[in-house]
Amino acid sequence: MNLHDPSYWLPLAFLAAMGLSILIYAILDGYDLGVGILMLNATEAERDRMIASIGPFWDANETWLVLSVGLLLVAFPEAHGIVLSGLYLPVTLMLVGLILRGVAFDFRAKARAGLKQTWDRLFVAGSMIAAFSQGYMLGRYIVGLDNSASAQFFGVISGLCVMSAYALIGAAWLILKTEDRLQQKSIRWAQFALPAMCTGLLCVSVVNPLVSDRIFTKWFSFPEVFLLFTLPLLTVLLLIQIHRSLLRLSQTKQARAYIPFLCTTGVYILAFIGLAYSFFPYVVPDELTVWAAASHVSSLWIIFIGTIIVLPMILGYTALSYYIFRGKARELVY
């Protein structure tokens, strides 16, 4: 167990890379899935503008999912097999959702005018299905891929939690990227999604230590508990800040429109750290550790070198793309 031994630290590096990739995916595709969910309750002109706000980004956002699954596949092939076979049906459901929304995005503007509304409905449905099934899978993963009725019930709760979390970050994105009436509408959406997400976060935080003695010990042992207490504390502070910022935004136009998005991202990061702490060093909860699941060192090396060179470039041109499309969203024209 030392840092000079690649078979010790390489799997850890890949776990970190995979975790980072999942986190970035949840934030980035989270907001565009959230925008899709919110389109349920929008007029056609609003839908056009909402689509325009995510148009240049959604494709790259979804690539983070491919990278996450890809890293799981190449770095921890055995875990990939166990997790994805265990979640076979919800995985398929999610893929169907992602397919529907991905194609509806393009078809809505290109197919016959009479079909636009149908494609919009499919876009909303696809976004909801994808968000719900991701949350459902997270829930099932938290309870150790258990198949009991209570585990499935928890999966459903978790699915609804992720849907509201995506709706919140989607609304926060729209507050940032739109103005006037749509922005005001987005503030109300965010005010609606915020308490829903809080309830979900609370459920997951309570259930998580209760289903596993190991996780319970990890969180409530002395003296770590004092340090760990900062996680929920910070989360609560951020949630209050989101609430206050939404109030201010609804009253005055001068308020800073990026605060809700920034704080929601903060909540995502804290929730992620909490989950990561609970499960480390397991890739399959209580079953397979990061070292037992890892591929051969020689393959990890070759991917590691590529990742170190390419990842900064990816982050660089992703930043470039957000810079080019900065400011309020306008109509999309080729």
Next chain:
Amino acid sequence: MSIISVISVITEITENSNIQTRLINMDALILARIQFAANISFHILFPTITIALCWFLLFFRIRHLQTGNPAWLNAYQFWVKIFALSFALGVVSGITMSFQFGTNWPGYMETVGNIAGPLLAYEVLTAFFLEATFLGIMLFGTHRVSARIHVLATVLVAVGTTLSAFWILALNSWMHTPTGHIIENGQIIAGNWLEVVFNPSMPYRLAHMLLASGLTASFLIAGISAYRLIRNDKCPSVGAALRTAVISAACLIPVQIFVGDLHGLNTLEHQPAKIAAMEGVWETERGAPLLLFAVPDEESRENHFEIGIPKLASFILTHDINGEIAGLNDFAGEHPRVAPVFYGFRIMVGIGLMMLLTSWAGAFQLKRHGHMTVGLQRVFVAMTFSGWAATLAGWYVTEIGRQPWLVQGLLKTADAVSPVPPSDIAITLTVYLLLYTALIIAYVSTVFHLAKKAQSNMLADLPESHTGAPTHEPA
């Protein structure tokens, strides 16, 4: 009852249950194969278009910058819409693929994951992010960045799609002709990555696939442009696009036939059973005929209704009219099902020959008369998606032709199949098939709809058709 009869009854029961488990496994195997084939077939349709279409778009864009002729800009603006649509379908079906490697074939990653993993990872890292990010700038950034940056973004998307093809074909080729690996403690790991990537069939397969993409995009552009001409669309961009596509098809098809032949010779060297199935040769023979038609019969291990040209198969494959071709009976139990490989090969070659005829006739008429006859235009319309049919037929030949192996000589498909219950696979397969059928219908009808709409748009707002309003306002 004697002991012997008791034993025989017990053996019978155990044998029966063995047969039963084997039947269930068989079902899971066949279902997993059909499902994977459905997904990968649906997926490949769209990269086949986008890989080459992006280079066409770059050509249109650069021609416009060079000549200032708005026809080229118009062609770009029309085809970029179809590119965006095709790209979206490719992306979402590609996401499905990244999950199905694990859900359908867990044994694949367990056995050869140390080779396949890095190649797939490099595809995601070097290609997917590049194309996905710069696609946003290419599609929606026209009024936000300079023409130079926009061309650069288009180049990067084109490079990304081609790079993606490079990595995935390196992996696919390695599955046909594995080299560069070593076996250490029962694990297959890479010994020499250059040999893994540039394995014997890789250069042929990559060239064959890139040319297939070029031909698919050429016939798509030619077909839709011909459709617009027949509908009396007067937009000057239509003629420019048609000419570009017909000339590129006429240039690419002979190269493709040549490369395809080399690829076949390479297959004969490394996968003789596949060649035997493609040619329908059951018994090893000298001076084998080239069968134009036959009905291979797996039961009686012979062909019915053979129509062939004597000695031609031997001549093509060995460059000797009396050359020996190994027959399927030399590979009994180790060769693929003959019929799909045999028919698939003939469909691919048949479409290739039709492509040769139409594109040369089209190029000749354009050169001689400056335009095409309506009759030939109709043929091009009929062949709009001929590239899809040829590409799928070719992929079926090579992939079914590799069976029963998943990785030639190293891993059998049956040993990689997932423990997921067959009923689950059957349910999801049904969902996928319905979804894909609906999406293909939507895609094809939308492409033709865009062609019709382009015309009415042009009639409606001709004076201001080239002035785009800014898409975004800087903060």
